[in-house]
Each structure stands twice: as structure tokens, then as C-alpha cells.
Amino acid sequence: MSAKIQDSLKHVVALAKRRGFIYGGSDLYGGFANTYSFGPYGAELKKNVKDLWWKTFVQERRDMVGLDGPILLHPKAWKASGHLDGFNDALIDCKACKGRFRCDHLIEEALEQSAEGLTVEQMTELVQSRKIKCPKCGAQDFTAARNFNLMFHTHMSKTGADGDVAYLRPETAQAIFLDFKNIVDTMRVRIPFGVAQIGKAFRNEITPGNFIFRVIEFEQMEIEYFIRESAWEKTFEEWLKAMHHWCQMIGLKSARIHEKEHPKEQLSHYSKRTVDLVYDFPFGTSELYGLAYRTDFDLKRHAEFSGQTLDYTDPETREKFVPHVIEPTFGVERTLLALLCDAYDEEQLENGEMRTVLHFHPRIAPVKVAVFPLMKKEPLAEKAMHVFKMLQTHWLCEYDESGAIGKRYRRQDELGTPYCITIDFDTLENDTVTLRDRDSMKQERVAISHLVQTLAPKLA
Amino acid sequence: MSAKIQDSLKHVVALAKRRGFIYGGSDLYGGFANTYSFGPYGAELKKNVKDLWWKTFVQERRDMVGLDGPILLHPKAWKASGHLDGFNDALIDCKACKGRFRCDHLIEEALEQSAEGLTVEQMTELVQSRKIKCPKCGAQDFTAARNFNLMFHTHMSKTGADGDVAYLRPETAQAIFLDFKNIVDTMRVRIPFGVAQIGKAFRNEITPGNFIFRVIEFEQMEIEYFIRESAWEKTFEEWLKAMHHWCQMIGLKSARIHEKEHPKEQLSHYSKRTVDLVYDFPFGTSELYGLAYRTDFDLKRHAEFSGQTLDYTDPETREKFVPHVIEPTFGVERTLLALLCDAYDEEQLENGEMRTVLHFHPRIAPVKVAVFPLMKKEPLAEKAMHVFKMLQTHWLCEYDESGAIGKRYRRQDELGTPYCITIDFDTLENDTVTLRDRDSMKQERVAISHLVQTLAPKLA
Numbered sequence: 001m002s003a004k005i006q007d008s009l010k011h012v013v014a015l016a017k018r019r020g021f022i023y024g025g026s027d028l029y030g031g032f033a034n035t036y037s038f039g040p041y042g043a044e045l046k047k048n049v050k051d052l053w054w055k056t057f058v059q060e061r062r063d064m065v066g067l068d069g070p071i072l073l074h075p076k077a078w079k080a081s082g083h084l085d086g087f088n089d090a091l092i093d094c095k096a097c098k099g100r101f102r103c104d105h106l107i108e109e110a111l112e113q114s115a116e117g118l119t120v121e122q123m124t125e126l127v128q129s130r131k132i133k134c135p136k137c138g139a140q141d142f143t144a145a146r147n148f149n150l151m152f153h154t155h156m157s158k159t160g161a162d163g164d165v166a167y168l169r170p171e172t173a174q175a176i177f178l179d180f181k182n183i184v185d186t187m188r189v190r191i192p193f194g195v196a197q198i199g200k201a202f203r204n205e206i207t208p209g210n211f212i213f214r215v216i217e218f219e220q221m222e223i224e225y226f227i228r229e230s231a232w233e234k235t236f237e238e239w240l241k242a243m244h245h246w247c248q249m250i251g252l253k254s255a256r257i258h259e260k261e262h263p264k265e266q267l268s269h270y271s272k273r274t275v276d277l278v279y280d281f282p283f284g285t286s287e288l289y290g291l292a293y294r295t296d297f298d299l300k301r302h303a304e305f306s307g308q309t310l311d312y313t314d315p316e317t318r319e320k321f322v323p324h325v326i327e328p329t330f331g332v333e334r335t336l337l338a339l340l341c342d343a344y345d346e347e348q349l350e351n352g353e354m355r356t357v358l359h360f361h362p363r364i365a366p367v368k369v370a371v372f373p374l375m376k377k378e379p380l381a382e383k384a385m386h387v388f389k390m391l392q393t394h395w396l397c398e399y400d401e402s403g404a405i406g407k408r409y410r411r412q413d414e415l416g417t418p419y420c421i422t423i424d425f426d427t428l429e430n431d432t433v434t435l436r437d438r439d440s441m442k443q444e445r446v447a448i449s450h451l452v453q454t455l456a457p458k459l460a
Numbered sequence: 461m462s463a464k465i466q467d468s469l470k471h472v473v474a475l476a477k478r479r480g481f482i483y484g485g486s487d488l489y490g491g492f493a494n495t496y497s498f499g500p501y502g503a504e505l506k507k508n509v510k511d512l513w514w515k516t517f518v519q520e521r522r523d524m525v526g527l528d529g530p531i532l533l534h535p536k537a538w539k540a541s542g543h544l545d546g547f548n549d550a551l552i553d554c555k556a557c558k559g560r561f562r563c564d565h566l567i568e569e570a571l572e573q574s575a576e577g578l579t580v581e582q583m584t585e586l587v588q589s590r591k592i593k594c595p596k597c598g599a600q601d602f603t604a605a606r607n608f609n610l611m612f613h614t615h616m617s618k619t620g621a622d623g624d625v626a627y628l629r630p631e632t633a634q635a636i637f638l639d640f641k642n643i644v645d646t647m648r649v650r651i652p653f654g655v656a657q658i659g660k661a662f663r664n665e666i667t668p669g670n671f672i673f674r675v676i677e678f679e680q681m682e683i684e685y686f687i688r689e690s691a692w693e694k695t696f697e698e699w700l701k702a703m704h705h706w707c708q709m710i711g712l713k714s715a716r717i718h719e720k721e722h723p724k725e726q727l728s729h730y731s732k733r734t735v736d737l738v739y740d741f742p743f744g745t746s747e748l749y750g751l752a753y754r755t756d757f758d759l760k761r762h763a764e765f766s767g768q769t770l771d772y773t774d775p776e777t778r779e780k781f782v783p784h785v786i787e788p789t790f791g792v793e794r795t796l797l798a799l800l801c802d803a804y805d806e807e808q809l810e811n812g813e814m815r816t817v818l819h820f821h822p823r824i825a826p827v828k829v830a831v832f833p834l835m836k837k838e839p840l841a842e843k844a845m846h847v848f849k850m851l852q853t854h855w856l857c858e859y860d861e862s863g864a865i866g867k868r869y870r871r872q873d874e875l876g877t878p879y880c881i882t883i884d885f886d887t888l889e890n891d892t893v894t895l896r897d898r899d900s901m902k903q904e905r906v907a908i909s910h911l912v913q914t915l916a917p918k919l920a
Contacts, residue, residue, distance in 0.1 A: 017642075017646070018646060019646060020525075020642075020643070020646040020647050023639055023642045023646075025529070025530045025532070025533070025534075026533050026534035026537060027638070027639070027642055028534075028537075028638045028639075028641060028762060028766045028768060029534035029537060029638070029765075029766050030534075031534075032530075032533065032534040032626075033532065033616055033626070035530040035532055035533075036530065037527065037528070037529040037530055037635065037638075037639055037642075038527065038528035038529070039527065039642065039643065039646065039647070040525035040526050040527065040643065042528065043526040043527055043528040044526060046528055047514070047526075047528075054507070059856050060852065062859065065480075065500035066503040066507075067497065067498070067499065067503055068497070068498035068502065068506055068507075069485070069497040069498070070485045070486075070492075070495040070497055070677050071660065072485070072492065072493065072495055072662075072677055073485070073486050073492065073495075074485075074486035074488075074489035074490075074491075074492040076489050077488075077489060089617075091617060100617070148617050152614040152615075153614060153615075154612040154613060154614045154628065155612075155613075155664075156493055156664060156676075157549075157551060157560070157608050157664045157665075157666050166492075166493070166612075168628075175497065178487070178488045178489070178497075179483055179487070179488075179497055179499070181487075181488060182477075182480075182483045182487055182497075182499065183480070183499065186477070186478060186479060186480040186483075186499065187480050187499070187500055200660065202532075204615075204616060204617045205617075206617050216532070216616075217530050217531055217532050302488060305489075306488045306489050308488060392520065396519050399522065
């Protein structure tokens, strides 16, 4: 990877903070555990992504319904799903400096060999026999490696028969499986159909990093698509296509997106095939989205652990069976990081100056149009405010009256605003404005009466 | 309260489950701690409410910006906010049956006197001296009352200098205060301005109840509006008006909404004035929304605990001061419960049959239009699908071709769908359809070419 690309993450992080997209979480207290806070423009960008996803995959499809399930599920659900027993990282502590490390990472970095598939005992033995040193303090004095579950747990004040531990969900998927029966019973869904959900999930990771790429608190947009077993290969391909189409819709450069097939021996316990859509991030090509064939693993396990049947009955043939599942998963934070990296550019202008610009697709840009009076005085300001108010009923707009026009353009370029409109002295004569395109920087004059119809197709 | 009204909550709960609005959380495992899951129609209703709120209070106001902060904040933030020390319920356990109770409720129910302001020692003494019996098993054998913090806590795997406890936020507000400085530094905001946020919060309540009225996991829509101290009374009145206006926008009956002023001696530690908007729920008149004048309490405390200045500098006079805060708070789940109770009706039809109907305002109704072919055959079905696809690009629509038309109307009435369109044999002749109004049940014939423009103002 070139130094320039490596460097670009720094620039993206700096811009994101400086222009109100993404702040460090609990910044005021020196930060907290790699959490982040989405500032005003980041919150709008995130909302645009989630709204477009919901419209595309729920509202415009007759084979899909939405769900908004809880973060706190019955503890038995995590026993059934396998998370309680199998969702672990092996961690090891340095007795000297109290530093804590992921043991597989420690081994991989020290010995340049994979620790995959090793038990905690084997890892402990390897750390001792190969005399691995603490990367922080250099000591050779580690505890034994221990498995730590990646689920955050908490306690309910209300005691009860089910014990008082509860877990923060590490994936949204299980909330969908738990409501499969409710949805089949109350909605008129027929296989094949899918259930979509957007929501927070939490993972108690010790090594988060790369800005918002790996965080302990994040949002997922997940679909569980219920099918007959015989349809899995065809459905898998359809969803793979739909996911590529989504990447196009939000404007990601297709040359930076690749498919990565998981080798059979590395598949999760529930999966028969998994393909990641990976993106060329500045820090390397890494997972953006995932598509997994989860078989009938989850529904069968929940049927077993709950003692209830999760059969689906074909309304025509009356045949009963447990549906199989194709699962497309989209991380919200990773989408935002890809969008920021993809859109970021530094360009030399004709006058030799540089501009920083976010080339967001207009569909997901936080601000769609900025309106400027040429000068902060009447009657220009009044006219500009009139145009602003007209456009604001259609799109999120900004009004900016301070500084030179060039400076105001630079400001909107950094926010990724696709169009700027200037009200000047000609406007007072003939009711036209200049409409400036962010990417080409070309300007055209448009009649105020035609503005909405001119902008509508450009912003759709 | 009349038996009829009391009864209506049961009917609302039953409808909500039966028609895919709200399921019990972890239903499959017999439920979990009064959590709920929003089914397909509930998820749409919730999204409509949140989207309208965001549009009204963030996107259409130049004095407001949005924020999307984390659930996990630095633990010191909860020390500063007062939640770590003062956000408690006194609980008491029955030694015989292991039942756990809120001690103030136990005293109030047994002795019919208020326990407000009593210490845990005084409550323990009262329970013993007045020989209060366990409401579950009748024993007179309680532990001492103890304060339990209402915040859920969890542990980070990553050890660090700040200890490894983290709390799930019990209100979204603090995430806004923590980013006050970031927002002032990176956005061009000037006092007065507000920051709005929608997000989850958690409270470890022992006595949740009344369906989704009091739950351990919920969503808040909160605004912190930053002002000069001298403006607090005026700003308070403005927000009170804006909150009433919001209730009108979502269609709540104004006769069921009242203001409730908190008496001075019952104000929270941070507040100088609080007014609740209360709603006539079936189980009694209870808090829907809250409006509090939080003074400069939070910013001053965070400045003190973080060691950073949270002064605001007036850009013209260069005067420095810590802003005061007016806080309008809107609970999402309570909004949904009020909307369901408000909209629910059982009406006798002309033919003597009954219909159950949700009179949702079209703005927030989950489904806007349902399209029916009179019969499930060509060319009616093809024509109906054409109309459905045309309308679906504008609004969330349903297509239903099964059963008698009357039955399909009943189904949409129960979902609160404002308009139904039927494609019949006349349609094939003259390209008109019947447009049926949910509330009046009147039908009119409308040309297909005029449908969008006929519906647009009705659904806005």
C-alpha cells in the first residue's frame, strides 16, 4: 500500500472530526474504549444510508418485512445460538505491566505463524516455550491464556427463575429468529420471504481499531431470508447481486469492491457458504459486508431450546419444514467509513489552490443544496432566504451568507454538498440564479421557477 | 375510570400482537423482563414517528442540529451527571419467597401513605414497626431496604486506568452535553441553538408495566436547547407550545393531553422547573413527554469533572458564559402507546356488524394505501398491479387480492390504512378506480391519472 493511501485515513479522520461528521466518543473525558459519536453531518449521513437501505430492502419489496427487536433477549437465546459457548477471544495478561492481549495476535506477531485452531492450552504453551515477550513492557511473564466471551453481560435487579444475567446482543440476527413464528403467524408472508432489521449490537473486543472500522458498539442492517433448502444456491447468487447493486446505489467505486469466499475450513459453525464483500480501505482490503448461508441451524436450535416448533407450513401443499436461511449483513459504521474514504479527494484548482472535497453520491450526501446571497445585504438576502425556504421543503439545505463565495464553496465541498446556488444582482433583474455543480465546478443559470424540477432528477 | 376504558388497553394489546405491531420480547422463550419487539407494522409506525420528529425539530429548523452519540459513555460522565450516586430505587427482598419489591411502593400500598423523601433506614424501620406483609407470600420477614442504581452496568474486557465498568446510558441527554464543546467548535452554531438526538436508553426498573409504557429498554427523542440564563422563561414557553404542536401533528386528541407542573419540592436535583405533558391512558393519566429547565447544572458539572472549560463565547460581544439548558424529552414507546390508544375504536357498521379501526393520522400510518383488484383474475389483477407499482414509488402500499372486498377493508381498518383503492370492471372501461376513505368509509371514483395528485395532499 502506498504511503499516500495509508496517509489518507488520517486525512479522512481529521476531516470527519473538523467538519462535524464523527467525534471521538467521550472526547471530553479523553475518549472511551474506541467509541465514536456521530456529529450533525455524520448523523445525517448515517440516517440517509439507513433510510435508503430500509426503502430498498423493506418498503419497495413485497417479499420483505421489517422488524425492530430488543437488544436484551432471553439468555437462553444465546445458549441456543451458540454465542454463549463459542463466541470467545483467547486473552492473555502480562503480569508485569498488566497489559492484556489477544493471544492469537500476540503469537502471530511474535512468531509470524498462524494461531488459528489452537486451544488456550496450546497457546499458553507456545507463549511460554517460545519465550514471547510483552509488546508493551518487554517482560516474559504472562498468565495462562483464557477464553473471554465477546458478549457484554449485565444484571437485572429483578430476580427471577431464569437467573439475573442478560447479554447485549452481539448481532441483530437472533432477534429475527426469535420472532420468526410471530411473523409467520401474524403477517401474510410466504416462503421465500425475508425479515430486515436495523439496530445496535455490541462486542467486547479488546482490539478495536482503524477508526470506526472495528468498534465495540455498532449498528447492523441485517436480513434473514427464509427459503426452501433446494433454493439456497440460486438465492445466494441473487443476494450477492443485490448487495453489489446496493454498493452502486450509494455510489461506492466498484473497482474497490471485491468478493472474498471463505474457505470451507474457516466457516462459522452455522454456515455452509460465506462470501464477504471486501473494500479497499486505506489500511488494507477488509470486510465491508457479509453474505452467509446459515442453513436451518438457528431455527432448529431455537426450536430445540424453546421446546416450540418452528416449522413452516406450505399453504398449498400443507408440507411442513424448517426453512433455511440466507443472511446478507451490512455494517452501518463500515458503510460510512467506506463512503468517506471513497468520496475523499484533494484536488488542485485552476488558480493553483487546493480543495478538499467529498464526492458523495447526492442520494446519501448529508446536505443536498447550499444557498448563498452574493452579499449579506438586502434585497439579496431576502431573495436568497426565499429560495432557501422553497428548497428546504424538499431537501436538507444550508444557508450561508458569510465570507467570499469561493470560501463558501470550499466549505460545502468539504461537506460533500452536491449543489450550491448563488443569488446575485442578475437575480434581482431576471429571477435566475447560478447553480454550481460540486464535481465539475461548472455553473449554469437557472430560473428560480425551474429550480425544483432541475434539481429533483439530479438528487434522486 | 370506566371499565370500558380500562378494558381498552387489553384490546389495544391484543390488536398490536395480532396484527404485527408489537410482540412480547423473547416470546419464543416465554418472554423476558418486559421487553417488546416491534413487528413489521410497529417498526414502520415507529420509523414514521422518528422521521417526522427529526424532520420537524432538526431538518426544518436552522437553530437545531442532530447528533447520534454512543450508548456507552465514559464512566466519569455518570459521576458528573449525578446518576452514579443519586439515580436509585430502594428495593427490599422477602426472605421467605425471595420476592423483590420497590420499598416505596410496598409502603404506599400497605399503609396508604407516601414514602417520598424517606431514607432506606427510615423505610426499613417503617416496614418492620408497621409489620408490613409480603404481597406475594404473606410473610413478615424482609431484608433491610437497599438502594439499587437504576443504571445497567457491564464490564469491558480491556483493562485500563479508568477501571473496567461501563454503564448503559439511562438517558440520551448526557451524550449531548459531552459533545457540546465539539459541536460549538466544529459547527457554526450560535446561542440560542439546540442539539437533538434519538436513541436507546436503559433503566434497570423492577416494576415495569402497562404494556410498553414503562420498559427497561426504550428509545428517547431528546433536545438540549442552549440559551442565556435570562431567556429561560420565554424559551420554556416556546418549547411547551412546540410540544403541543407536535402532539397535533401526529394526530393525538388534544382533549386527552394536559400539562402537569412538578411542585418545587419534587423537582429533580438539576431542574428549576419541569412540566409534563400527560395523556389520558386507559390505565390513568400519565406522563407522555417532559419539559425541564436544567439550568447550567450539567455543563458546569462536566466542566468540573473533566477539567475542561465549557464556556461559550458570544461571537460579537466576546462575553464568556456557561449556557443554560431547556430540555424537551419525548419517549418513543409512550408516543406509540398513546397513538394506538388514541386511534383505537370499535364501530358499528350500517349492516350491524362491528369493525375495529385505528384512526391514525395519515402522516404516521404505517401503510398509506392498499390496492385491491375486485377479483383475483386477469385483466383486473394486471391493472391493479400497475396502479400498485405507480403508487408504491410515492408511499408504502399494500397489495391484497384475497377474500371479499369487505373483508379486505376490515383488514386495512385494523392497520389504520387511510385509503383503499379497488380496481373493478368499470376501471377496464374508463380507467377510474374507487378510492375509499377509512374514517368516513365513503367512496369516490378517481381517474388513475389523477390518483397521485388526489392522494398527495391527503397524505401530507
